[in-house]
Amino acid sequence: MIAAVRYFLQCTRCLNRDAGVVQGHVGIRRLRKGLLSDLSSFVKSTKRLQEIVETQPSTEELQNQLDELVLKAFKVVTRAVRFLDVWLQDVAAQDVGAAAAGEQGRARPLQPPTESAVEENANHEAAQSRPQEIDFAAGQNSSILLPERAHSVSSGGTGVAQSAPNPHPAHELGQATVQDPSQPSDAVPAIQLVPPRSASVSHRLSYSMRSGIPAQKNSLASEKLSAAQDAFLGYIGSFIGLHLQSRSSSELLVITQQSVAACRQLLVVVDEVWERDARRSETLEQARNNMQDRLGDLVQATQDLFTPSEAEGSDHVLMPDQGKHLVAAATSCVRSAGDCVGKTRQVIEKIGDFEFEAVGLGLSESIFNRLPSLAASYYTEQPNTQTNTEDTASEISQSSSSRPAPPPLYQSVSKPLPKTPLASPPIEKSLPPITQTTASVPDSLENGPPLRPPLTIDPPTYSSDTRSQSPESATKPVFDKEGRAESIGVSVSSSSNDTDPYSYRDSETSGLSTISTRATTPDQSPSSHKDSEKQLLSSFGSLSDIQSSILEEPYDAESQVLEKTYAHELIYNKEGQVAGGSLPALIEKLTTHDSTPDAMFVTTFYLTFRLFTTPVEFSQLLINRFEYVSESRHMARPVQLRVYNVFKGWLESHWQGDTDSEALPMILPFATGRLRAALPAAGRRLAELTAKVSEVHAGALVPRLISSVGKTNTSIGLYTDKDTQLPNPIITKSQLNALRNAKNGGNPCSILDFDPLELARQFTIIESRIFCAIQSEELLGLEWTNKNHSKAVNVRAMSKLSTDLANLVADTILSVDDAKKRAIVIKQWVKIGMKCLELNNYDSLMAIICSLNSSMVLRLKRTWELVSVKTRNRLEELRAVVDCSKNYAVLRQRLENEIAPCLPFVGIYLTDLTFVDVGNQTTRQLPGSRNGEGAAVINFDKHMKTAKIIGQLQRFQIPYKLVAVPEMQDWMESQIRRVRSSEETNVQQFYRRSLYLEPRETRPASKPSPSEHNEGTFPDNGRSNSKDHGREKFDFSRAFTFSSSQKEKLAS
Amino acid sequence: MSGGGRSRRATARDYNVVVLGSGGVGKSCLTAQFVQNVWIESYDPTIEDSYRKHIRINNRHAVLEILDTAGTDQFTAFRELYIRQGHGFLLVFSITSMSSLRELYDIYEEIITQKRDNRFPMVLVGNKADLEDDRVVDKSIGFRLSREWGIPYYETSARRRTNVHEVFAEVTARMMDRDRPVVRETRPRPKCVIL
Structure with missing residues (x-):
């Protein structure tokens, strides 16, 4: 996600704070800030989810967190879309002109690094909101796509409005929640991307945001438009969402009112723009009127629905099928709104952006007159209605009370508000209950820290390696090869003290201590191994040092986004595993700074890298990684350490002298040069390793012996205590x-x-x-x-x-x-x-x-x-x-x-490996690239499959x-x-011998009956009942059930 | 494959098609291309229906289970097992290798011996037809052999997906034809087919 945002900003040339574009455009500056703030909010939320997952929460709690996460992802995407809109208007229109389309196209791949279902969801929404861009760029073609979009917005919008689990998740939202249960695991990779330090984000970002406020006064029409449209889409989305879940009529009513209000706001903005346009664009007027009509339809539809329930005087639960035309109305409303907004934007583009004066609220007030007067009472009753209408509502209240600190969550929701001077009282009132925290948001902006969620800062992942030195974890066999990185890291780190989680085989894992001692420090006895490791560690600063230094550095979404990364060149599959990527991106993944790399990924890489790169190129890119990360303040050290560890793991346990030794001339200078300069002990160690490896190369088979020694040790370690008694051979x-x-x-x-x-x-x-x-x-x-x-x-x-x-x-x-x-x-x-x-x-x-x-x-x-x-x-x-x-x-x-x-049966693996090889391409396309010609990247999924099969055999x-x-x-x-x-x-x-022993019986007919498929295998007169069943069975089984009577029949 | 096939799929006959040929003729590629959906981005050969495919020929439905000894060519005893399970065979050689054609003689003999039927459903397949420049097995040789054995001859390119479906369709049609009398014979005892 972070990478996506980064790439997005990069493509719009707004990555750096002092970029000309950012400096020159207030709107962009602010949206950029907002985007970063949303991002950090998302990051925090992921963190919290991780914590919660670790403490084995109730499903409900988990659901809440997941919902939050989805909500935040959605916000980030929404913000990005808005950013893109503004950017296109302000920048592209001005100085890029024709290039705009291209830029926009390039900006699209901002979503590729799908990390988890959450982001997938976000992704989905982003994808769906693209028609908006197309709409305004091309001015047409949107009508087909927009309904879909309305749908997607509905899921997001529901999230905004409720952000609580839905007992009756419907349709789109249902999909999102269905995915959720699987998410604890899915979300973990996503979380791993996320740096564990987020202490002062909200403070910093909100502070800087505040500094931007003075500029807000000259709010631009385009921004107004975006804000109004966003608000409208949010409400109409929740409207559709609500409807789909058969909520109570009162809630629906409230939401309808909110939607209408938001729509009115939008219309106000549109009108204003229209007024401004000297030419009084006709198309815009049409679109506007169309939209107003649709809105009227919507209101009418709602009214129709409520008249009966009102008469009954009770809360009427809406059945999903009851309001199909309601959804239709809402959808068409959204469509026309999209159209209208698009046209408005065109007009704004033509006439130039202008400052927006406070517009009379007459219009927006007037809408309520069209709704039953009863609506007004719902405003005040609204919180109550929500708590007592349905079990859903009670869950909402539960969840909101159980949630530790909601305010920061809604920070970004509230953000559009300050810059909307025309935010009329009715609208503010009409916000759904949860966004009532809005009221406190200005506070939270000023006193960010106190309102921050109680985030316990996760220790950086290094500590997870060090803390796992318990002996039982060392002896515990890890059979599950696909086990979490952590558990693997545990058993590995127990044997070699520094962070080397690059092994997943139980045998290899526990054998690693032997390996590393032997291959690297033969002069030291195994008992001194630990000491040497300690020395090594202390020489480049103890782990806790690194840890604290990391903690001291404030989390900074901005600096993080600024870091060079290839993460946008990665493709993930639905399970959140890396499915493809460019080589630099894969190597980056191999040396992530913020998490223990996925064990399966690392193993696959070591096992298969020679299939998609050369040892020399691999070394070169590792060294490149070492260098380009050094520019980064907060992650240079952990990454450099990981680069060293990748080298170390390679040389120690995955070295293949005959092919890999060509990389030695590259590794050695690196070890004695840059690596030693940065991490002296590591440099020395790696230099030693290169020497050992070249000796081994001379002796050819030594590494194999070592690995089999490791295996033997393991097996003995594993099985001696179980059955010490070897069975006596049964032989006289x-x-x-x-x-x-x-x-x-x-x-x-x-x-x-x-x-x-x-x-x-x-x-x-x-x-x-x-x-x-x-x-x-x-x-x-x-x-x-x-x-x-x-x-x-x-x-x-x-x-x-x-x-x-x-x-x-x-x-x-x-x-x-x-x-x-x-x-x-x-x-x-x-x-x-x-x-x-x-x-x-x-x-x-x-x-x-x-x-x-x-x-x-x-x-x-x-x-x-x-x-x-x-x-x-x-x-x-x-x-x-x-x-x-x-x-x-x-x-x-x-x-x-x-x-x-x-x-x-080895053949099964051999066949599997063959078909993985021939049935999967060697490359795959990065999605969403321009003209559908995505850059081809390594199909890592294929290698993962290969490694998985080999792992099964090795097990x-x-x-x-x-x-x-x-x-x-x-x-x-x-x-x-x-x-x-x-x-x-x-x-x-x-066969001849067989024929000699039992000659063929003479056949009754010369021409073989077609039914006798299995004739040669066994004389058979075709028992018809077995033919209907699996034929593969009857050859054999019939051989045993062959009766003498049948034989006689055959002989006759 | 076909939308209306679903209801009839229940009555679709299961056939085992064995793909045979020496290593390196691209037979596994042929299988993979046939079994794989074009839209599948990631092919996993380790699941139950990795090698199953529904096929419809002249409105008759069948489910093919492709047995492919790919990767286990050195385990020759294993081939026997597959031949025994087969209801139809693709005998695959590479048009770029004469020895791959010669090796088919043994395989053909093995099938004939096992099945004791020289009219067993089989198709001779000359693969790698895209490598015309490297062709060493002339088309006439292929056709001569196919006449000798009395089986049809196809040239395919698994890489370009040409004739891949056709060879499987051909062998399926032959299995069905061979089956038809059986169907008639068993009609007096419909058993649970209708249920």
Whole structure:
């Protein structure tokens, strides 16, 4: 949001206070201030929301806060729109002329950095209010869009009028509130953008605002117009909003009156402008009259509605469908108002802006005469009506009482008032109850501090790292990879004292202390590690120093907006995650000053950056970031620290010597030069790291060893206390002897000679060894699919082993001539499969099922007849686990809930990675850019998806706690070698063997019946009932339910 | 796809279409292009209906489940499993690679052996038709093979989305044609189809 405002101001060349435009135009100056003030108010509100979320509030409280937030976002946007209007009139019309349209177009992308649903909402409104600009720039085409806009305003407007939760949220507003429940999480990223210091904003800004007041006296017609229109839209918006929620008639009436009053104000302004225009613009007159007519319609519609309820003398609850024409009237009113305002602006543009004198209030008073006289009484009763009409109303009162300090909230609402000298008494009275705080606003402007909300200043995020050194957080395994940044930061910082939250894998995380000690300070024993860290910290000022220095600096919305940023080049998805961005913007996100970077984001970046940039460019941009942030007073230090940490994390735990070492010539001078100048200890440390890394590079595989050490440590740490007892291998001495004999050329062993559990265990150990060795780079960029020189040695070894196992299964079954014995072998493999499932070894399970389910095995019907029903049912259960239907819904569900150690079916990840790669573009367009040709930025979403899948796989890379039986493993490997080298690995060979064992039965007809899809797999005469169901099932299941009677039928 | 399809979707038949071909022929791209909605900005292949797509051919409705072994080409046993589940096949090669066409022979044999039917619904697909300059498999070779196998031949460009829908439509039509007698046969036992 901040970035959006900044970009917006930048595009309008009003970023700097002393910019010519700002100096030259009072209106712009004031609106700019107002915008900044709104922004800071929004920021504060986000802060408070964060606090509330942290204290686990009631949903109601949360709702209130969220509503506030939405309201503020809306205000910021409204203000920006008004700013743009004024800017266009005052500036663009004067000196930019034709460029105006272009500027305006450029100003549009002010919304891209959608942070959360809140801003999305705001965004939405802003988008909707664009027709206004178009309207006045082009003078037409707005009528189609305006109704939509009216809608959107209604949601915002309702917020303005009530800013309380609605029990019956309707339509647009409903959407906003529906999103809200999900917001605690959504809003967090937004909050993280927001600097945690906001102590004296309101004071400062309100002060400066006050200084602007003298200028207000020469209020310009254009401003008047904007203010009047805003007020009108606000009321009419709440009018529609109210209607949609079936509120009480009294409330509706009040709102109607307010709308009418506001509309009248608008008309007054329009009239005045019209008077001023020497040519008495006809179109304007038309538009004005049109608007007045619409207003009349509206009033009439309301009146019609109320006559009956009045007669009853009770509060009449409006049903939503009752007032459809009311909404229609209001909508058309808004439309004509928009038209009118647009035309007025054109006129103003032509005749030049002029000072507005206090206009008689006759007009605005006269409107009330058209309403039932009863209306007047409602003015005074109004607060009561609101509290006793409905549960909604009571909630409003509750919420307003429970809210700690509403005044600052409404600061900006009240702002238009001082500059509206014609704000007539009726209008002020008619403000909805909550805005009654208006009265106190002048006070709040003067005595900002006392009225400030009780904002407890959040400690900067660094402290969250330091305070999290509790040992339990260190030992607590963090399985949830997508966990909040905080929890990850917790476990990481416990091992390395400074802020290095750049790891998310539980294993890696807790292994990090080992890593960092080893890779960086081999000369120090791990016990002195902490000390060295402390030294390091103290040398660039302790964290608390940084913290306090930050606190001393006053929060300054203005200076914040002035800071250079690429944040407008980021795209967020609905979940608030970064979905795309230019490289500088992503790097900025990586080194945010005000929050712990999102763990998933950071991990993704480290994991995948080589796919979208080079190590050299990455280093260069980090260094650039280090430099351009140094201009910023309040965030230079934290950001520079983060830049250092990014380098550190990269070199320590994500370094890939073969590709990354080319960046060393860039990193080293930076470490010894600028970094050392700014943060001496950090510079030294980074220089040390570069040295270590280049040594490691010479020794090639060292980083891998370190990371696997980390993994081993973790797994032991995790599992020793749970089950210290390693299971005893189920193997007898004679079995071991037989294995040794077989190895030395004695009698060969059979798969039937051993316990299925032990066979499953030993194969699991063999496979797990390969699985745990899989490196993330093997899984990136479809590396494993490279046929030649693939670096993905372990992934390919996994696939090979699975294929080997499948072939071994087929071989053991098909090499037996006796059908009865074949059935026993099948039974043994089913048992092994069951044990694999018990061991969470899905990869081997898949291989076994593939083989048992293959046509060459499945077609052996004589054999299957000899397999017991129990075994068949078991096999069916196993098959269901790895069933590929619905994209492996069953298997995915199981894997999601599985806890390591586990051997997932790797193929599922490989397919996922392939489709993420081919199904997502490498770039995406920044929205809202000129002519629809948004700048292409990195599609980070794709990389996030990739990283997420790799993370799922890595989650299981923990060795099994099983005792290896080398003899058995040797034998298994020899069997695999035998099968691999034999001729029969070819599927066709197996099939021939299968045909030899059980020759094909002669068919009754030469031409195959079309119904027999599954013919080859099993002789089948087409039991029609199974055909209606999922065909994938019946091949297999029928194989087991095949009855002898059917066989006879087939034979005949 | 079609607005009126919703009500009939309940009766739409499920078909498994298996996309086969050696690695690097762009078969996963073909699948992704077919399954993906043009408007989807972000494709997630990990959800249940990532590979499901409703299709209508001559007013007949079907739901296709695309089985694609993409990424698991080295796990050859796995391919068997998919072939067994398949009701129709796309045999994909790249017009820029003769070996990718040769590899289809094995796959074709495997299907024929498994299904014991040489008229099983299949379509021969020469992908990467946009890379005309790199073409090594002449169109005539493709057509000759398609005549030999008795299956239609299409050239596609997954990258340019040409003929992507067509090949899936073709194989669906063939699966439906093959199915029609079945539908007639099962009519005496309507079971729960109507319910």
